[in-house]
Amino acid sequence: MKNLPRALGSDFITYANSAGRMFLFWADAMGKAVTPQFYFRETIRQVFSIGVKSLLLTSTVALSVGMVMAMQTIGTLKTFGAVNYVAVVVGLAVVKELGPVLTALMVAGRAGSGISAEIGSMKVTRQIDALTVSAVNPIRYLVVTRIVACMIAVPLLAVIADILGIGGGLLIGIVQGNIGYHLYMSYTLTYIGYVDVLPGLLKTIFFGMLIGTVASYYGFKTTGGTEGVGNSTKASVVSTSLMIMISDVVLTRIMIIIFGE
Helix, strand or coil: CCCHHHHHHHHHHHHHHHHHHHHHHHHHHHHHHCCCCCCHHHHHHHHHHHHHHHHHHHHHHHHHHHHHHHHHHHHHHHHCCCHHHHHHHHHHHHHHHHHHHHHHHHHHHHHHHHHHHHHHHHHHCCHHHHHHHCCCCHHHHHHHHHHHHHHHHHHHHHHHHHHHHHHHHHHHHHHCCCCCHHHHHHHHHHHCCHHHHHHHHHHHHHHHHHHHHHHHHHHHCCCCHHHHHHHHHHHHHHHHHHHHHHHHHHHHHHHHHHHCC
16 A cells, blocks of 8 residues: 555656657657648548448447437436437437547547557568668658548548437337437437537547557557557557547537537
């Protein structure tokens, strides 16, 4: 117990040091992202890879969450004679919070781990050194392209997740709540506007930047062969997920200030 404060202090210094190095890594990448040379083809390839390969996972999660939300709320709303408002409850929960955050977490687990493992493997096999020798800047080619790709792919996936989440609620609303399709969609379109959808999508742009940065950072700091690649991948997923949840609190507050509650 006597060593507990010392251990906590040591962990805090380690995390603070790691966060500082990660910020410098991000700043270096952002500096190169706004100056030539650009790798458009590699960026498009990464958008396709991250988006398509994560689509089934994020779609399944969004559909399931929409259905569960409807199942959990229909009973309570029936008690108050307001079952039609399940469309509003599910829609707002999905577009404001669940769609963007769950999409980001799924992409962090699926694509973020892949980015970290790919770059980590290149690091331990000295392929990154080969890029440097070939006059290709590895930060521009490997990091900037993946960060930009994540910032494009995650919002697109979130739009699909929002639609499928509402669709899941619609399905349960029809089957379990005996709500007509047109009535359900009327409530959804009446009570959910762009001020509800836009903040969530703006958050996913930041989440995408976070996923690309953290995954690339851990890939670049990989050492120790295949075991090191595994450790970097695990650390990338844990760190990214934690950062998404913490930053979501701050971003949600900022969005409320800008767009209102």
